[in-house]
Amino acid sequence: MTEKINTYTISIYTENNIGLLNRISAIFLKRHINIESLTTSQSEIENIFRFVIVVTISDSKIKRIIKQIEKQIEVIAAFSHTDKETIFLETALYKVKSKSLFDEKHIQKIIKESQANIVTVSPNYFVIEKTGWREETEKLYDSLEPYGLLQFVRSGRISVSKEAMNISNILGLNTDK
Amino acid sequence: MNKSINISGAEAVIRCLIEEGVDLIYGYPGGAIMPIYDELYKFQDKLNHVLTRHEQGATHAAQGYSRVSGKVGVVTATSGPGATNLVTGIADAQIDSTPMVCITGQVASHLLGSDAFQETDIIGISTPVTKWNCQITKAVDIPKVLAKAFYIAKSGRPGPVLIDITKDAQFEMMDFHYEKCYSVRSYIPTPKYSINDIEKAVKLIDSSKKPLIVWGQGVILGNAENEFKEFIEKTGIPAAWTILGLSGLPTEHPLNVGMVGMHGNYGPNVLTNECDLLIAIGMRFDDRVTGNLETYAKQAKIIHFEIDPAEINKNVDVDIAILGNVKETIPKVTNLIKKNSHKKWLNKFHTFYEIEYEKVIKDDIHPSKDGLTMGEVIREINEASDGNAIIVTDVGQHQMVACRYASFKESKSNVTSGGLGTMGFALPAALGAKMGAPEREVVAIIGDGGYQMTIQELGTIFQTGAAVKIVVLNNEYLGMVRQWQQMFFEKRYASTEMINPDFVAIAKGYYIDAKKIEKRDELKTSITNMMNSNKPYFLEVKVEKEANVFPMIPSGASVSDIRLE
Numbered sequence: 223m224t225e226k227i228n229t230y231t232i233s234i235y236t237e238n239n240i241g242l243l244n245r246i247s248a249i250f251l252k253r254h255i256n257i258e259s260l261t262t263s264q265s266e267i268e269n270i271f272r273f274v275i276v277v278t279i280s281d282s283k284i285k286r287i288i289k290q291i292e293k294q295i296e297v298i299a300a301f302s303h304t305d306k307e308t309i310f311l312e313t314a315l316y317k318v319k320s321k322s323l324f325d326e327k328h329i330q331k332i333i334k335e336s337q338a339n340i341v342t343v344s345p346n347y348f349v350i351e352k353t354g355w356r357e358e359t360e361k362l363y364d365s366l367e368p369y370g371l372l373q374f375v376r377s378g379r380i381s382v383s384k385e386a387m388n389i390s391n392i393l394g395l396n397t398d399k
Numbered sequence: 400m401n402k403s404i405n406i407s408g409a410e411a412v413i414r415c416l417i418e419e420g421v422d423l424i425y426g427y428p429g430g431a432i433m434p435i436y437d438e439l440y441k442f443q444d445k446l447n448h449v450l451t452r453h454e455q456g457a458t459h460a461a462q463g464y465s466r467v468s469g470k471v472g473v474v475t476a477t478s479g480p481g482a483t484n485l486v487t488g489i490a491d492a493q494i495d496s497t498p499m500v501c502i503t504g505q506v507a508s509h510l511l512g513s514d515a516f517q518e519t520d521i522i523g524i525s526t527p528v529t530k531w532n533c534q535i536t537k538a539v540d541i542p543k544v545l546a547k548a549f550y551i552a553k554s555g556r557p558g559p560v561l562i563d564i565t566k567d568a569q570f571e572m573m574d575f576h577y578e579k580c581y582s583v584r585s586y587i588p589t590p591k592y593s594i595n596d597i598e599k600a601v602k603l604i605d606s607s608k609k610p611l612i613v614w615g616q617g618v619i620l621g622n623a624e625n626e627f628k629e630f631i632e633k634t635g636i637p638a639a640w641t642i643l644g645l646s647g648l649p650t651e652h653p654l655n656v657g658m659v660g661m662h663g664n665y666g667p668n669v670l671t672n673e674c675d676l677l678i679a680i681g682m683r684f685d686d687r688v689t690g691n692l693e694t695y696a697k698q699a700k701i702i703h704f705e706i707d708p709a710e711i712n713k714n715v716d717v718d719i720a721i722l723g724n725v726k727e728t729i730p731k732v733t734n735l736i737k738k739n740s741h742k743k744w745l746n747k748f749h750t751f752y753e754i755e756y757e758k759v760i761k762d763d764i765h766p767s768k769d770g771l772t773m774g775e776v777i778r779e780i781n782e783a784s785d786g787n788a789i790i791v792t793d794v795g796q797h798q799m800v801a802c803r804y805a806s807f808k809e810s811k812s813n814v815t816s817g818g819l820g821t822m823g824f825a826l827p828a829a830l831g832a833k834m835g836a837p838e839r840e841v842v843a844i845i846g847d848g849g850y851q852m853t854i855q856e857l858g859t860i861f862q863t864g865a866a867v868k869i870v871v872l873n874n875e876y877l878g879m880v881r882q883w884q885q886m887f888f889e890k891r892y893a894s895t896e897m898i899n900p901d902f903v904a905i906a907k908g909y910y911i912d913a914k915k916i917e918k919r920d921e922l923k924t925s926i927t928n929m930m931n932s933n934k935p936y937f938l939e940v941k942v943e944k945e946a947n948v949f950p951m952i953p954s955g956a957s958v959s960d961i962r963l964e
């Protein structure tokens with residue numbers, strides 16, 4: 223039986239608790255599921271945190287995972303969305319030798335065309351930032367690589383859903399209606 | 400609000416326990432929990448601490464206590480090895496939904512992360528096997544966290560909670576006042592059913608011709624035995640139990656058609672794949688119950704009564720889910736349902752029972768061959784106790800035989816490690832059961848293998864004087880594993896034969912009356928004598944070495960392919 227596999231963005235609203243990251247990641251570990259990216263941040267509601275986790279799994283598995291996550295005491299609610307149902311971005315930073323910026327005219331063209339920003343320039347290196355979809359940050363990576371990348375880093379996915387998540391309703395609060 | 404008093408964190412822990420109605424704890428002391436033990440000493444007239452001989456024993460004793468009394472079991476242990484020794488019992492309580500609060504000592508907060516003496520990350524270790532856990536580093540947090548711990552352990556689907564308290568927090572002074580916890584905003588213990596689903600379920604039940612109920616521990620944990628009985632009596636639906644549902648309905652009830660699952664009864668297993676409606680009540684479709692999911696009850700509509708939403712559609716997709724506590728939801732259905740009976744369908748179960756009786760049961764409980772069988776020992780215990788005993792079992796062949804043949808009149812009378820299958824469970828659990836129901840007879844049925852995993856708890860039994868009756872069914876094998884080796888590994892008996900010690904001498908070494916029997920003609924009187932004793936008693940029965948438990952659904956097979964030989 224081969225089930226269709228999809229990329230899901232899981233959004234989890236939680237109380238702020240020290241052990242919670244461990245508890246949530248253990249749910250994936252127990253089921254041998256790879257977490258592709260994970261970010262945590264303050265949410266739109268005071269003292270409530272938000273985890274955004276990206277996984278690629280089957281439709282039936284994602285439903286069961288969401289229920290297991292919601293079962294954790296300090297999880298307020300968890301949602302899963304396909305890429306179509308969310309607006310999401312990642313940010314990448316590229317550190318390149320300053321020398322190439324002056325020697326290779328081409329680099330400036332690349333930066334301009336990819337709508338990336340130069341964040342900082344120093345005598346030895348400069349840093350480019352690009353926020354966008356995975357394909358975009360990857361394309362820029364491919365373009366810059368021939369000039370020698372000193373460092374590269376990409377953030378986890380941040381995303382907001384197209385539909386309202388109604389966390390406030392669950393908590394009886396008054397936001398995101 | 401009551402007035403607050405200035406006390407140490409350690410004393411606060413004790414006062415919290417007393418506020419929660421705790422009068423008994425099982426545990427083991429050590430450096431990081433000494434302040435709490437010091438307070439236990441001062442409060443010993445209010446709080447009885449039972450010193451087990453191993454922390455694992457403390458967890459199983461707390462489980463046994465909880466399973467028969469419905470109260471929260473409480474365990475204390477020190478940091479490091481004390482805490483790690485709890486893990487098996489916590490995992491067992493988690494998978495079998497037993498309410499338990501474990502309190503561990505921890506190194507002082509300024510030492511956390513320094514690999515201090517007996518520092519271990521018990522929060523990290525216990526996270527996947529607890530319903531909730533929390534570390535306390537400040538005394539002021541103790542009352543709130545402990546109140547929450549008890550609330551979470553016993554509400555909704557119960558489970559184990561671990562609270563780790565640093566030693567400095569135990570010493571620190573604080574203003575104590577206690578407020579019980581009645582809700583946690585991010586936690587919905589009992590989800591709401593929908594009337595619509597109740598009505599749909601009623602329709603399905605009323606129109607079904609061959610309905611079958613499978614009930615689990617949810618009926619017992621929800622104290623819903625009466626509601627459950629009214630439901631089945633009004634509908635006339637045959638009802639089968641999972642191993643943890645056992646004793647939820649009296650064995651002799653005319654609609655009780657036996658056990659489902661790997662070593663369950665022939666009828667309910669085969670007819671699972673023939674019924675037109677399967678009503679699952681407070682059970683979770685464990686693989687030992689369902690066999691191969693691809694062929695499990697595919698012809699049937701399924702209704703699932705369940706308190707834990709994560710169990711819905713986890714293993715088996717259901718047509719209707721009725722969320723909530725079965726004590727509340729079952730009567731909703733009973734009230735709307737037509738009175739009915741299913742005589743012809745019920746007879747089918749009886750026909751299967753007769754086949755099983757001829758092929759399996761007769762030789763198990765009334766053997767004609769020389770060797771003693773486990774089944775006849777259980778039958779004799781039934782007769783001696785008149786079905787009124789609490790039966791505590793370990794894990795293996797003796798467990799399956801005991802659960803198959805033990806008879807019960809009262810609920811909360813079967814204590815076994817179902818989900819985790821923890822060998823070593825029974826002896827300490829029996830101690831806990833006896834302390835949780837002192838007026839009742841408690842008989843532990845244990846294999847010679849599992850007995851030796853927690854045999855040191857004989858010391859606790861002797862010291863407390865708890866009149867537990869211990870029956871070791873000695874086949875000189877890790878019998879259940881040997882059976883698999885015989886059936887599926889061409890009799891290669893790798894490391895399953897045991898040369899056992901003199902069990903009687905060991906029991907006597909702990910000053911416990913003990914006897915060993917090898918012949919049938921000694922059986923009845925020995926069991927009667929054991930039951931008549933008002934002290935702990937040990938009885939070793941030498942049973943046939945290579946007997947097998949049947950019926951059996953080989954793992955991966957369909958429930959309807961259950962084998963009788």
Ligand SMILES: Cc1ncc(C[n+]2csc(CCOP(=O)(O)OP(=O)(O)O)c2C)c(N)n1
Binds near residue numbers: 794795798821
């Ligand atoms: C802690 C633990 N280790 C291993 C097992 C695997 N196991 C299941 S049954 C069994 C044999 C039990 O032997 P015994 O206690 O003598 O009972 P019998 O089956 O002979 O009645 C074993 C080893 C287990 N369930 N628990």
Ligand SMILES: [Mg+2]
Binds near residue numbers: 873
């Ligand atoms: Mg054995």
